[in-house]
Amino acid sequence: MGRSQELLNRACSVIPGGVNSPVRAYKAVGGQPPFIARGKGAVLVDEEGREYLDCVCSWGALAIGHANEQVVAAIEETARAGTTFGAPTAREVVLAEAICDRVPSVEKVRLCSSGTEATMHAIRLARGVTGRDLIVKMDGCYHGAHDALLVGAGSGVATFGIPGSPGIPEPVAAQTLVIPFNDLSSVERVFAEHGDRIAAVILEPIAGNMGCIPPRPGYLEGLRAVTKQSGALLIFDEVMCGFRVARGSAQERYGVMPDLTTMGKIVGGGLPLAAFGGRAEYMDHLAPLGPVYQAGTLSGNPLAVAAALATLEQLTPEVYERFEHIGNRIEQEFLIPAASKGLSYHRVGSMWTLFFRSDRPHNFAEVKEADQQAFGKFFNRALELGVYLPASQFEAVFLSSVMTDKQVDSLIVRLQQALES
Ligand code: PMP
Numbered sequence: 001m002g003r004s005q006e007l008l009n010r011a012c013s014v015i016p017g018g019v020n021s022p023v024r025a026y027k028a029v030g031g032q033p034p035f036i037a038r039g040k041g042a043v044l045v046d047e048e049g050r051e052y053l054d055c056v057c058s059w060g061a062l063a064i065g066h067a068n069e070q071v072v073a074a075i076e077e078t079a080r081a082g083t084t085f086g087a088p089t090a091r092e093v094v095l096a097e098a099i100c101d102r103v104p105s106v107e108k109v110r111l112c113s114s115g116t117e118a119t120m121h122a123i124r125l126a127r128g129v130t131g132r133d134l135i136v137k138m139d140g141c142y143h144g145a146h147d148a149l150l151v152g153a154g155s156g157v158a159t160f161g162i163p164g165s166p167g168i169p170e171p172v173a174a175q176t177l178v179i180p181f182n183d184l185s186s187v188e189r190v191f192a193e194h195g196d197r198i199a200a201v202i203l204e205p206i207a208g209n210m211g212c213i214p215p216r217p218g219y220l221e222g223l224r225a226v227t228k229q230s231g232a233l234l235i236f237d238e239v240m241c242g243f244r245v246a247r248g249s250a251q252e253r254y255g256v257m258p259d260l261t262t263m264g265k266i267v268g269g270g271l272p273l274a275a276f277g278g279r280a281e282y283m284d285h286l287a288p289l290g291p292v293y294q295a296g297t298l299s300g301n302p303l304a305v306a307a308a309l310a311t312l313e314q315l316t317p318e319v320y321e322r323f324e325h326i327g328n329r330i331e332q333e334f335l336i337p338a339a340s341k342g343l344s345y346h347r348v349g350s351m352w353t354l355f356f357r358s359d360r361p362h363n364f365a366e367v368k369e370a371d372q373q374a375f376g377k378f379f380n381r382a383l384e385l386g387v388y389l390p391a392s393q394f395e396a397v398f399l400s401s402v403m404t405d406k407q408v409d410s411l412i413v414r415l416q417q418a419l420e421s
Pocket of ligand 1: 059114115116117119142143144145204208209237238239240264265274
């Protein structure tokens with residue numbers, strides 16, 4: 001028995017399903033997940049010593065690869081001065097300034113520890129600001145595992161949601177209206193029916209949780225216009241695409257400004273840190289200035305803040321050029337040839353998905369028509385060839401900027417082989 005198998009067996013008796021987050025299990029593709037021992041740059045090494053080119057990057061959290069020297073040094077140095085105080089620290093101010101400087105719509109920001117927390121707090125804030133209860137979300141967008149937003153799969157246009165998980169009370173789920181992604185007419189319909197009760201529309205401006213699906217031209221602009229007219233807040237959940245698709249995130253790339261933005265993953269430099277921010281007039285409703293309560297013992301944790309700053313400092317214009325260069329090579333040399341064989345894809349910079357479906361999907365219902373078995377076969381063959389892909393057709397691939405041209409050459413060859421065999 002291999003070491004990963006041995007560890008999984010032990011894990012299964014003390015951790016539900018053997019994993020601390022369900023996507024880590026290989027349920028959708030069959031087989032067993034390798035246990036990861038370490039990573040350096042664009043390479044992961046498992047407990048058996050096998051090496052993989054990392055195309056997951058901790059679900060998008062790593063922009064500049066594993067064990068980046070500056071990030072590691074910042075964490076080490078900070079840890080020596082104490083790991084948590086539950087009190088204000090100088091570096092938090094620098095990080096807040098750096099986020100506000102980069103993300104165009106963000107005037108004030110608050111730090112928390114996970115993307116789930118960020119969206120949970122943003123929803124409460126939107127409700128507190130507007131005095132309204134309903135939330136509109138898009139089918140197939142994922143915003144974390146809390147009650148208000150774990151609603152969606154299979155729900156119809158503008159109908160009241162059903163619980164996406166046992167344990168979410170029906171009356172809570174009923175406050176979330178689920179409509180298809182990329183469809184402005186559904187947005188208009190839901191606002192025509194419920195407009196004066198809608199506190200916020202939340203979406204991933206580039207969907208990453210139903211595979212990578214970019215917004216259709218005019219979609220984000222349309223959402224901006226409808227929400228503005230009705231007095232609902234527009235929330236961009238940039239946990240996945242933030243700091244990846246442009247220095248100022250998707251809102252900069254598409255030139256559409258939300259009222260609130262949620263951030264996570266890259267902004268934390270690989271440590272547990274997330275954030276939500278937006279216009280000062282809304283953020284100032286938060287305690288202690290205003291009545292909307294939000295808090296966290298480890299919010300703005302010194303180690304996480306140090307990793308965040310060391311990462312943001314390294315996200316230079318050259319890194320964004322590198323993301324485009326690597327992504328473009330994958331597109332030209334792998335995705336376009338694959339599309340000529342009856343598959344389809346989307347790519348935005350360094351995030352992409354190959355869909356096992358001939359027409360490009362633009363929403364979750366269309367992604368669900370993809371051939372899951374064919375994806376599973378491709379995934380498992382790629383894994384054997386040393387390519388670590390996300391273990392689901394519903395997840396996007398993320399690459400790090402430190403993947404060398406030689407590694408990109410090798411990745412393309414292996415992906416082609418995985419598809420052919
Ligand atoms: N929003 C989006 C867009 C995400 O992709 C995720 C996680 N994949 C979350 C929120 C939740 O973040 P976390 O897992 O850090 O709670």
